[in-house]
Amino acid sequence: xxxxxxxxxxxxxxxxxxxxxxxxxxxxxxxxxxxxxxxxxxxxxxxxxxxxxxxxxxxxxxxxxxxxxxxxxxxxxxxxxxxxxxxxxxxxxxxxxxxxxxxxxxxxxxxxxxxxxxxxxxxxxxxxxxxxxxxxxxxxxxxxxxxxxxxxxxxxxxxxxxxxxxxxxxxxxxxxxxxxxxxxxxxxxxxxxxxxxxxxxxxxxxxxxxxxxxxxxxxxxxxxxxxxxxxxxxxxxxxxxxxxxxxxxxxxxxxxxxxxxxxxxxxxxxxxxxxxxxxxxxxxxxxxxxxxxxxxxxxxxxxxxxxxxxxxxxxxxxxxxxxxxxxxxxxxxxxxxxxxxxxxxxxxxxxxxxxxxxxxxxxxxxxxxxxxxxxxxxxxxxxxxxxxxxxxxxxxxxxxxxxxxxxxxxxxxxxxxxxxxxxxxxxxxxxxxxxxxxxxxxxxxxxxxxxxxxxxxxxxxxxxxxxxxxxxxxxxxxxxxxxxxxxxxxxxxxxxxxxxxxxxxxxxxxxxxxxxxxxxxxxxxxxxxxxxxxxxxxxx
Amino acid sequence: xxxxxxxxxxxxxxxxxxxxxxxxxxxxxxxxxxxxxxxxxxxxxxxxxxxxxxxxxxxxxxxxxxxxxxxxxxxxxxxxxxxxxxxxxxxxxxxxxxxxxxxxxxxxxxxxxxxxxxxxxxxxxxxxxxxxxxxxxxxxxxxxxxxxxxxxxxxxxxxxxxxxxxxxxxxxxxxxxxxxxxxxxxxxxxxxxxxxxxxxxxxxxxxxxxxxxxxxxxxxxxxxxxxxxxxxxxxxxxxxxxxxxxxxxxxxxxxxxxxxxxxxxxxxxxxxxxxxxxxxxxxxxxxxxxxxxxxxxxxxxxxxxxxxxxxxxxxxxxxxxxxxxxxxxxxxxxxxxxxxxxxxxxxxxxxxxxxxxxxxxxxxxxxx
Numbered sequence: 001x002x003x004x005x006x007x008x009x010x011x012x013x014x015x016x017x018x019x020x021x022x023x024x025x026x027x028x029x030x031x032x033x034x035x036x037x038x039x040x041x042x043x044x045x046x047x048x049x050x051x052x053x054x055x056x057x058x059x060x061x062x063x064x065x066x067x068x069x070x071x072x073x074x075x076x077x078x079x080x081x082x083x084x085x086x087x088x089x090x091x092x093x094x095x096x097x098x099x100x101x102x103x104x105x106x107x108x109x110x111x112x113x114x115x116x117x118x119x120x121x122x123x124x125x126x127x128x129x130x131x132x133x134x135x136x137x138x139x140x141x142x143x144x145x146x147x148x149x150x151x152x153x154x155x156x157x158x159x160x161x162x163x164x165x166x167x168x169x170x171x172x173x174x175x176x177x178x179x180x181x182x183x184x185x186x187x188x189x190x191x192x193x194x195x196x197x198x199x200x201x202x203x204x205x206x207x208x209x210x211x212x213x214x215x216x217x218x219x220x221x222x223x224x225x226x227x228x229x230x231x232x233x234x235x236x237x238x239x240x241x242x243x244x245x246x247x248x249x250x251x252x253x254x255x256x257x258x259x260x261x262x263x264x265x266x267x268x269x270x271x272x273x274x275x276x277x278x279x280x281x282x283x284x285x286x287x288x289x290x291x292x293x294x295x296x297x298x299x300x301x302x303x304x305x306x307x308x309x310x311x312x313x314x315x316x317x318x319x320x321x322x323x324x325x326x327x328x329x330x331x332x333x334x335x336x337x338x339x340x341x342x343x344x345x346x347x348x349x350x351x352x353x354x355x356x357x358x359x360x361x362x363x364x365x366x367x368x369x370x371x372x373x374x375x376x377x378x379x380x381x382x383x384x385x386x387x388x389x390x391x392x393x394x395x396x397x398x399x400x401x402x403x404x405x406x407x408x409x410x411x412x413x414x415x416x417x418x419x420x421x422x423x424x425x426x427x428x429x430x431x432x433x434x435x436x437x438x439x440x441x442x443x444x445x446x447x448x449x450x451x452x453x454x455x456x457x458x459x460x461x462x463x464x465x466x467x468x469x470x471x472x473x474x475x476x477x478x479x480x481x482x483x484x485x486x487x488x489x490x491x492x493x494x495x496x497x498x499x500x501x502x503x504x505x506x507x508x509x510x511x512x513x514x515x516x517x518x519x520x521x522x523x524x525x526x527x528x529x530x531x532x533x534x535x536x537x538x539x540x
Numbered sequence: 541x542x543x544x545x546x547x548x549x550x551x552x553x554x555x556x557x558x559x560x561x562x563x564x565x566x567x568x569x570x571x572x573x574x575x576x577x578x579x580x581x582x583x584x585x586x587x588x589x590x591x592x593x594x595x596x597x598x599x600x601x602x603x604x605x606x607x608x609x610x611x612x613x614x615x616x617x618x619x620x621x622x623x624x625x626x627x628x629x630x631x632x633x634x635x636x637x638x639x640x641x642x643x644x645x646x647x648x649x650x651x652x653x654x655x656x657x658x659x660x661x662x663x664x665x666x667x668x669x670x671x672x673x674x675x676x677x678x679x680x681x682x683x684x685x686x687x688x689x690x691x692x693x694x695x696x697x698x699x700x701x702x703x704x705x706x707x708x709x710x711x712x713x714x715x716x717x718x719x720x721x722x723x724x725x726x727x728x729x730x731x732x733x734x735x736x737x738x739x740x741x742x743x744x745x746x747x748x749x750x751x752x753x754x755x756x757x758x759x760x761x762x763x764x765x766x767x768x769x770x771x772x773x774x775x776x777x778x779x780x781x782x783x784x785x786x787x788x789x790x791x792x793x794x795x796x797x798x799x800x801x802x803x804x805x806x807x808x809x810x811x812x813x814x815x816x817x818x819x820x821x822x823x824x825x826x827x828x829x830x831x832x833x834x835x836x837x838x839x840x841x842x843x844x845x846x847x848x849x850x851x852x853x854x855x856x857x858x859x860x861x862x863x864x865x866x867x868x869x870x871x872x873x874x875x876x877x878x879x880x881x882x883x884x885x886x887x888x889x890x891x892x893x894x895x896x897x898x899x900x901x902x903x904x905x906x907x908x
Contacts, residue, residue: 101776101780102769105771105772105776109626110626110627110630111585111614111615111616111626111627114614114615115591116615116776117779118779118780118783121783121784184718185706185716185717185718186704186717186718186766187720187765187766187767187768187769188768189765264716265716265717266716266717269784269788271780271783278614313782313783314782314783314785314813314817314821315806315809315810315812315813315817316809331818333785333786333787333818333819334787334788335715335716335717335787335788336784336787336788336789338720338722338767338768338769339768339769340768340769341765341768341769341770342769344768345769
């Protein structure tokens with residue numbers, strides 16, 4: 001990530017360079033694009049939601065024209081919010097670009113974000129395999145949230161949805177479901193959250209979650225990747241624009257597209273705002289951000305933004321044309337669910353994490369081989385201390401619930417004895433104490449650890465009541481063979497995704513193999529194990 | 541005449557002192573600094589509805605040329621800028637909220653006010669969409685005044701919200717759920733704060749005072765509870781309204797100048813929208829309404845010069861012609877852009893004063 005150290009002299013130089021470049025460009029009648037060669041522009045750090053990835057090239061075009069070096073760090077909207085609020089680990093960014101401005105409003109207590117302006121909008125809706133939508137009668141009639149609940153309860157529908165506590169689209173879909181489940185056409189209140197009936201409906205809906213994630217962009221990729229491998233998920237909650245991207249790819253490979261369902265009783269809408277985070281880098285950086293906003297609001301760029309399926313601000317130009325075959329129409333008026341008061345949002349998110357979501361079944365394979373000696377084991381202790389201290393996990397909305405199952409297995413050349421528990425305080429204390437006494441020594445075989453993880457999970461997997469995941473944290477080259485694990489995994493019915501956390505000199509390709517085969521993901525733990533373990537918690 | 545050495549010496553000393561003094565005066569006078577090409581930077585907080593005005597290059601130039609001032613203005617809600625420690629601890633040199641009541645509020649928070657002066661005015665209005673407004677007319681909640689502007693019976697509308705009426709009950713088909721009017725958070729931002737005062741006045745049948753019955757406060761609290769999430773800034777709220785359309789933002793509270801400013805900012809955009817948009821923004825004038833004054837609070841001596849600069853005819857003219865702010869007396873400026881002329885009321889006669897500061901505090905404390 002780009003730090004704030006670029007302020008000062010380089011900035012002065014950059015301004016001079018930009019002016020010089022502009023003057024030359026003007027004199028020679030060249031376009032800004034050619035003046036881009038100046039290598040000494042400002043370094044700009046951008047914290048953005050993953051759904052903005054597709055717009056990064058537009059931003060980079062602008063950065064290039066200014067000779068600026070723009071670094072994107074993709075984070076969940078709630079992460080960006082936590083960073084804005086944190087006094088100890090403040091967000092290292094000059095530009096914030098979360099999925100929705102509500103998170104800035106809730107977290108930016110010191111009002112450090114200026115000039116916040118929406119780039120484009122996209123509602124969070126449900127994309128359903130067209131044949132499934134036809135079978136459910138949803139291609140003929142308008143669909144309400146009650147219809148979706150009914151389909152899930154009958155076992156007719158499962159879906160992918162990002163974590164409500166880690167990602168804006170998940171939070172939006174969840175809050176919209178809760179609000180419409182209350183059914184009184186009013187905003188959600190604290191009273192509604194304690195109603196057994198509302199909880200029951202929400203739990204019933206969330207029982208339809210087949211896979212979760214900390215990022216909506218990644219969820220879209222997962223859908224496509226698994227489709228290629230023959231895994232046909234029924235449906236996915238995601239942004240209208242991400243569903244369009246997904247469909248474009250599905251159609252290109254002649255796979256069945258998703259039918260877009262816009263629940264008529266209301267959906268959440270993302271307003272994708274971009275703002276300047278003032279951390280004292282001065283006017284040059286501020287005007288750079290303002291110019292970037294102007295660039296993104298220019299007619300030419302807006303046309304390109306609209307082409308991605310995002311909705312443009314009122315009067316700003318034409319949205320993408322509708323596609324009747326998928327029921328996609330970014331000009332269709334939608335009913336937005338009114339978000340509740342901040343306290344209710346917070347309570348609802350905690351309720352999701354602690355009671356309503358499908359419980360997670362997590363096996364953690366922790367590398368304690370000899371190479372972990374020193375810094376590695378110190379960070380592992382720190383991570384265990386974070387993961388198993390309810391106050392710290394709760395502050396970042398990744399707390400374990402009493403229903404969750406945790407299986408922690410240390411491994412070197414062979415797996416060690418597993419420690420098991422749930423989110424209840426006594427279990428958490430025990431798991432923490434266990435984690436803090438881990439010592440390094442021996443070789444590395446992550447595959448055998450993954451196999452024993454699968455065995456330890458078998459009984460709970462059979463119930464179908466859990467979202468499973470195997471998380472492998474390793475710092476080296478593993479002996480053994482991936483096939484030994486993948487054979488077991490296939491026999492088990494392909495149910496458990498494997499996530500990797502790299503540390504030290506880990507061989508990323510080995511983890512990559514397992515993650516891509518099983519629909520998991522790799523997290524880079526080299527800049528901090530705590531952060532990597534926190535991030536992976538959003539995926540089951 | 542012979543001048544003694546002593547006299548000459550004293551004279552020179554006097555001259556040099558005077559010259560130094562003049563030079564020092566010049567340096568400390570923003571006007572002279574402005575002419576010298578030097579600027580005094582002032583940092584402070586402004587209500588979101590003035591963000592575009594403050595960023596307007598014409599305003600920036602006028603402040604720099606005429607007063608040698610350069611502003612670092614951050615957006616904050618008018619109420620929070622007068623109360624939140626996180627904001628006041630940043631030692632702002634000026635505050636520019638959107639209500640005169642906020643001046644008392646800031647004083648009560650211990651802000652040392654050097655000077656305060658109302659710079660601009662704008663009435664509180666309700667923004668909606670032509671299709672929603674037509675429904676409200678059919679339902680008997682509004683009257684059309686010409687083709688493009690409406691007068692709103694806010695009292696009746698608040699009554700319907702209190703009775704949990706659905707949109708379809710009040711004449712507006714096609715919207716799902718209960719009727720609601722959204723404002724900003726009254727504990728942070730002024731347009732919400734002013735709606736609290738206006739609602740208390742309307743529900744109580746006169747300007748609310750500390751003697752107004754508690755039941756009125758409860759009704760006001762119900763109206764605000766039904767809004768759910770309330771943004772912290774009027775500027776952001778208005779952007780959300782434009783972006784969201786009638787499905788997301790059927791009725792919101794704002795300042796009259798906001799639409800005017802938005803139309804004037806990009807006339808081509810407005811013409812396109814008038815020609816093609818499925819729903820078009822309209823202003824509903826509550827009868828009676830309250831006026832939002834925009835007093836500049838100088839916390840630092842240097843901010844006094846900002847007041848002078850903002851009160852010049854040049855800046856006041858920009859405020860009206862480009863941003864739709866009425867002057868300190870609430871009267872519309874002379875020139876009127878044809879695009880907005882028929883959408884705004886030239887004179888607003890039905891105005892009710894805001895309740896006093898203590899009554900307001902008691903009312904918004906219930907909503908925190």
